[in-house]
Amino acid sequence: MIEARGIHVTLGDKVVLDGVDLTVRPGELVALVGPNGAGKSTLLGVLAGDVRPGTGAVHLAGRPLASYAAREAAQQRAVQLQQQGLAFGFRVHDVVAMGRSPWHRTPRSVADEEVVAAAMVRTDVERLAERTFPTLSGGEQARTSFARALAQETPVLLLDEPTAALDIRHQEAVLGVARFVAAEGCAVVVVLHDLSLAAAYADRICILAEGRVRAVGAPREVLTEDLLGEVYQHPVRVLDHDGTPVVVPVRAAQEARC
Incomplete structure (x- = not known):
């Protein structure tokens, strides 16, 4: 709560x-x-x-x-901001994987790839996995950021x-x-x-x-x-x-x- x-x-x-x-x-x-x-x-x-x-x-x-x-x-708590704030050329897969950083070196990290993949499917960005974030449309960036928040679990x-x-x-x-x-x-x-x-x-x-x-x-x-x-x-x-x-x-x- x-x-x-x-x-x-x-x-x-x-x-x-x-x-x-x-x-x-x-x-x-x-x-x-x-x-x-x-x-x-x-x-x-x-x-x-x-x-x-x-x-x-x-x-x-x-x-x-x-x-x-x-x-x-x-x-x-995971947060998706209105302004995405990513200027560097990270791949979409890497951006979503950032959501797993709070669980680095914890037992939950063993599921990182599975969780990231599932979050990308749920937000319809899996086909964008190799695209760099700045090249995405505003809607694609928003969905990628949502996937990152979901991956944070x-x-x-x-x-x-x-x-x-x-x-x-x-x-x-x-x-x-x-x-x-x-x-x-x-x-x-x-x-x-x-x-x-x-x-x-x-x-x-x-x-x-x-x-x-x-x-x-x-x-x-x-x-x-x-x-x-x-x-x-x-x-x-x-x-x-x-x-x-x-x-x-x-x-x-x-x-x-x-």
Whole structure:
């Protein structure tokens, strides 16, 4: 389990997170949604230990996250960042294999090649194994980074907009894998902009706005027209598709026809 309590983050003179609480349990996928600047990526950075809050604390597996050494933390949580940050010409296979570094010289290292190969298959990058990372498209880089996070085999998986550069097929595939990993017992947190994707795959959705949590709950509980219209400052319609909410914006042409 990963738990954040009373998280307050200020960057310069801007309050980015203001008293945020969030708990993610093993076996569930929680989506962080909200408008630009709501604090989604900052909250994910706090959960990862990459952003230190001014006040509040994160507990990972019952211990303060700040008490973990770097390698020990890497054995507990894997992170896929929105910006990939690899400028050197590593092969895709090598990038995915980097996910195994926390397990170097441990009994789990004997499975490195098997785990790396499986992660590449699950993310549809095995055919790119010999390509160098900088030559990949944005979507291919995102899938490679997702494979690296999977190969790390941690009980907590933190994903920052993993579908942003992907086509529809790969969006569905990535979130399908994230959903499967959660079903295997992992605690998964994913930042998403697509509210309908969040509704389709998340057990719970955390809606952030101006650094505060506006609602946390099952998709059908929190994805309401009134709340989303207020948070995003744009009217929406929430439709039901086989029991799953689908969120669509109200467009000027539609309002004129009404």
